[in-house]
Amino acid sequence: MQWVSLGDTGSSCPAARSTVAAFRSWADSYLTQPSDELGRDGPVCPYVQPSIRRSLLWLAQVPAADPRPMWVRAIVRDALEIYPELPTRNGSSTSVLRALITVFPNLKDHTLIDEIHAEFKTKFVERGSMLGQFYPGCDQPGLWNKDFRPLDAPLPMLVVRGMMTTDFPFLLDKPEWADAYVRKFAPTLPAHVRSVMVGRLTSRPALVPAYEVRPDDESCSTSS
Incomplete structure (x- = not known):
């Protein structure tokens, strides 16, 4: 074939x-x-x-x-x-x-x-x-x-x-899909797409731990 x-x-x-x-x-x-x-x-x-x-x-x-x-x-x-x-x-x-x-x-x-x-x-x-x-x-x-x-x-x-950049709604169900999308298009993603992706990823921290929103007392500050 x-x-x-x-x-x-x-x-x-x-x-x-x-x-x-x-x-x-x-x-x-x-x-x-x-x-x-x-x-x-x-x-x-x-x-x-x-x-x-x-x-x-x-x-x-x-x-x-x-x-x-x-x-x-x-x-x-x-x-x-x-x-x-x-x-x-x-x-x-x-x-x-x-x-x-x-x-x-x-x-x-x-x-x-x-x-x-x-x-x-x-x-x-x-x-x-x-x-x-x-x-x-x-x-x-x-x-x-x-x-x-x-x-x-x-x-x-x-x-x-x-x-395509417009495929992002179809690729947020699995972390590996979202990761592949970001690797392909970042940093050329339109601002509205980046905003939606950040919102979706931070709302599902169990799926994407790297995007977990941390409480204020877990900031990245090096001071003790």
């Missing part, structure tokens, strides 16, 4: 072309369009259109209706290694527009997507990227509107993309 640039449809095997077409249709009709339920202005995903335009989306399919979990794990491990080496088209070493998309067009039991996502998310975050799960009926809430379901997609997918 290999990932093929979405703009290079001639390289796709005939069996995958319908999957590519289905993804493009969803991207054109939904991801690149505004939505009243989104909770903000602009398209559902503002990065998809420029990613497609610059040929920075790569897609592969796993056609099996019931793929063996060990195979899917091997595919995701490959994605973990391949993603940082993808070309950026602009001469820089990284690009937030790159995405590696693995589609499971015939998968019916979507618990496999959730299980693989939960198993591998930390590995991707530690490397400065994100692993997203998409499938019909995915109930993960949106960032701007908690009643919006941005990961509810017509195709089951696992998507690798670069970590």
Whole structure:
């Protein structure tokens, strides 16, 4: 199996072309369009259109209706290694527009997507990227509107993309995620993001002891 640039449809095997077409249709009709339920202005995903335009989306399919979990794990491990080496088209070493998309067009039991996502998310975050799960009926809430379901997609997918500064709300549940986020972006974090992060971290000292708020009598003063 290999990932093929979405703009290079001639390289796709005939069996995958319908999957590519289905993804493009969803991207054109939904991801690149505004939505009243989104909770903000602009398209559902503002990065998809420029990613497609610059040929920075790569897609592969796993056609099996019931793929063996060990195979899917091997595919995701490959994605973990391949993603940082993808070309950026602009001469820089990284690009937030790159995405590696693995589609499971015939998968019916979507618990496999959730299980693989939960198993591998930390590995991707530690490397400065994100692993997203998409499938019909995915109930993960949106960032701007908690009643919006941005990961509810017509195709089951696992998507690798670069970590962005706007990802901080999704990375505060585990200390290692927050640490990876800070290591990647500090000191370039916007002031409002730093403020929210400090508030969240200091409100959960049991999870992040280094950020514990100390009483006045436990100050760092060296005087006795």
